[in-house]
Amino acid sequence: MRKLGILSILLSLLIMLAACSSGNSANNGNGTPANDSGSPGEKVSLRMSIVAGADEMPAWQGIVDGFNQSHPSIEVKLERLPGSWNEYIQKMTAQIAAGNPPDIGRMGVAYMPMFSSKGQLEDLAPYTADMNMGDYYDSAMNQYLQDGKMFGMPIGVYTMAMYYNKDMFEKAGIPLPPADWNKAWTFEDLRDAAQKLTSGSGAGKQYGIYANLNPERAIPYLWSSGGGLISDDKTQSVIQTAESKNALSFLQGLIKEGYSPTPAETQTTPPDQLFLSGKLGMLVEGQWMMPSFSKINNFKWGVAPIAVGDTGKAVTANFVDAYVVFKGSKHVKEAAEVLKYFVSEEAENIMVDHNIGGIPVLKSVAEARKADMFNPLLPEEKEVWLQSVEVSRSLPFTSNWQELMNTAMKKLDLVGLNELEADKAADQLAPEFEKLLQQQ
Amino acid sequence: MILPFLWMISTSLKGEGSVFSYPPQIIPNPFHPDNYQRAWNMLPIDMAYLNSLKIAIIVTAGSLLTCSMAGYAFGKMNFAGKKLWFMILLATMMIPGQVTLIPMFMWFSEINWVDTHWPLLIPPILSNAFGVFLLRQFMSSIPGELEDAGRIDGLNPWLIYWKIMLPNCKPALAALGIFTFMGNWNNFLTPLIYLNDQNKFTLPLIIASFQGLYSTDWTLLMAASCISLVPVLIVYIFAQRYFIEGITLSGLKG
Numbered sequence: 001m002r003k004l005g006i007l008s009i010l011l012s013l014l015i016m017l018a019a020c021s022s023g024n025s026a027n028n029g030n031g032t033p034a035n036d037s038g039s040p041g042e043k044v045s046l047r048m049s050i051v052a053g054a055d056e057m058p059a060w061q062g063i064v065d066g067f068n069q070s071h072p073s074i075e076v077k078l079e080r081l082p083g084s085w086n087e088y089i090q091k092m093t094a095q096i097a098a099g100n101p102p103d104i105g106r107m108g109v110a111y112m113p114m115f116s117s118k119g120q121l122e123d124l125a126p127y128t129a130d131m132n133m134g135d136y137y138d139s140a141m142n143q144y145l146q147d148g149k150m151f152g153m154p155i156g157v158y159t160m161a162m163y164y165n166k167d168m169f170e171k172a173g174i175p176l177p178p179a180d181w182n183k184a185w186t187f188e189d190l191r192d193a194a195q196k197l198t199s200g201s202g203a204g205k206q207y208g209i210y211a212n213l214n215p216e217r218a219i220p221y222l223w224s225s226g227g228g229l230i231s232d233d234k235t236q237s238v239i240q241t242a243e244s245k246n247a248l249s250f251l252q253g254l255i256k257e258g259y260s261p262t263p264a265e266t267q268t269t270p271p272d273q274l275f276l277s278g279k280l281g282m283l284v285e286g287q288w289m290m291p292s293f294s295k296i297n298n299f300k301w302g303v304a305p306i307a308v309g310d311t312g313k314a315v316t317a318n319f320v321d322a323y324v325v326f327k328g329s330k331h332v333k334e335a336a337e338v339l340k341y342f343v344s345e346e347a348e349n350i351m352v353d354h355n356i357g358g359i360p361v362l363k364s365v366a367e368a369r370k371a372d373m374f375n376p377l378l379p380e381e382k383e384v385w386l387q388s389v390e391v392s393r394s395l396p397f398t399s400n401w402q403e404l405m406n407t408a409m410k411k412l413d414l415v416g417l418n419e420l421e422a423d424k425a426a427d428q429l430a431p432e433f434e435k436l437l438q439q440q
Numbered sequence: 441m442i443l444p445f446l447w448m449i450s451t452s453l454k455g456e457g458s459v460f461s462y463p464p465q466i467i468p469n470p471f472h473p474d475n476y477q478r479a480w481n482m483l484p485i486d487m488a489y490l491n492s493l494k495i496a497i498i499v500t501a502g503s504l505l506t507c508s509m510a511g512y513a514f515g516k517m518n519f520a521g522k523k524l525w526f527m528i529l530l531a532t533m534m535i536p537g538q539v540t541l542i543p544m545f546m547w548f549s550e551i552n553w554v555d556t557h558w559p560l561l562i563p564p565i566l567s568n569a570f571g572v573f574l575l576r577q578f579m580s581s582i583p584g585e586l587e588d589a590g591r592i593d594g595l596n597p598w599l600i601y602w603k604i605m606l607p608n609c610k611p612a613l614a615a616l617g618i619f620t621f622m623g624n625w626n627n628f629l630t631p632l633i634y635l636n637d638q639n640k641f642t643l644p645l646i647i648a649s650f651q652g653l654y655s656t657d658w659t660l661l662m663a664a665s666c667i668s669l670v671p672v673l674i675v676y677i678f679a680q681r682y683f684i685e686g687i688t689l690s691g692l693k694g
Contacts, residue, residue: 049636053652054483079636082648083628091633094542098549272655273459288654 152322156357225309511575
């Protein structure tokens, strides 16, 4: 009698398990063998896997639907992953290792060398002969079209500029920064403004600027001073040069004077939230902040060029993420077809409609849709973004970029906390950079 | 201790932009209860709720069963190589999950379990070394006289396990149940790696969806978190009785 009881519990557990999964195992995306024969008329099914927040989905689903409607012989299935690039990369790595990656992916530009150097991406160059490269922004295309190979199709151009709180400027009686990159502020102008905008103390303190020492955000200051992180050919460290040290010391100075929150303070309140709540005067950040800043309604804000160092030449960083086709896809030709559609006028317009992806890589769309992009900025401020593409450079991403960044941040956080002088940190980082550059 | 919790509820009812305002508002003004509706409608939270509940309940029930059986064997029975097997079992606890992640994925991909709930159900039920360890320790402390009494009454080992061991282990079982339930309810990485289809997503994946790559809608995120918290609270309140009982009885009444 009792034995029966135990048995029945076990049995019911098993039945429960079986019932739960029924129907789940039918479709595992392992490629439908029927399609491999390539017989005409057969519908090719492609898996596309991206990392995205829920609010981005109308844009991504929009271009996928657009493709599916106009290409009856190919069907793209879109899978969305929550989380950050880190987790997305982990999942892609697992799927590649298991020999079952999605056909199409979305790849952060910083992770491109990691995948392409291991031969995990398909070369798209053979399929792009019918694209007119002159129609696209050079700064976007040139990153991906190198040595006759093309491992990614640029999604859109994100650049960085300086957001500022107009109400705070007016209250402090400072003239607004110029909207032309050729007339950008100097470091001294920036420091003066930061000083005047800083007021109060304690938890309610109002900061003039956020001096971000993260190399991916600080690099425009380094470049316009004539320095940088590592050389363009990615063989040497240049962070120890006098020019780079100048820029880093300038940033540290802003923190020392109390014009900028320290890394410890931005841990509790992220700088973008500080800006949103009207407690930060100036913030150098990317275009990707536009959707969240466009909802600000308790103060006026604008966008200006990033301050320029000793060279006097304005420069900003661009981040051009890419669509990729993973090695192991059985339908590279069809996948390339999809990617070509994604950078076509039709798809680029859908992306602009939803304010996702940054400045379109297609020049004609970027020009034509000026009025729809970057709202609620004034027309001349929109030019700040458009012009920024021309003066932008890409970062020298390496295949071990994350390691490089972690190494850098260990020292630069100390700089931000004023526990280490900027020039000493640069000297200490140089040999570590060189070591990592040799490893890649 | 309750402050972060209150903060979460308060944030979930705030308007955007007033989340980090200073001085902090505890009572939101204006009031935004529509955050909950927006969060609920934006993504299939109801599906995720069912998926999460299903996985958490099955894994909890299953691992309580397997862990208590193994715990009884390791704690009370004598068999060849008992110590060695137990050492091997404990050794599996020392391997961090990240190390086995990719090999496991390859293996499950081989048997077509990717994008199903199986990899989230079977491994945690069959390989909960911590649970075995916890229950073995607890069962070892139950006096042998109870077993002897059972044997005199003619019970075989199965029935001793079922009629004597399990009832005396209730506090330990409740504790393990809570750990397992919470662990699976909050598990993020494993579902993320194995699931592709949004309709199979669990709650942590859905909650993470409110966090974009570059910006986060804190109000929606907190509203979704509040929604997901309800079952955990219920389980805790329900099982708390056993915690208290465990202290007063210590499983040693006879």
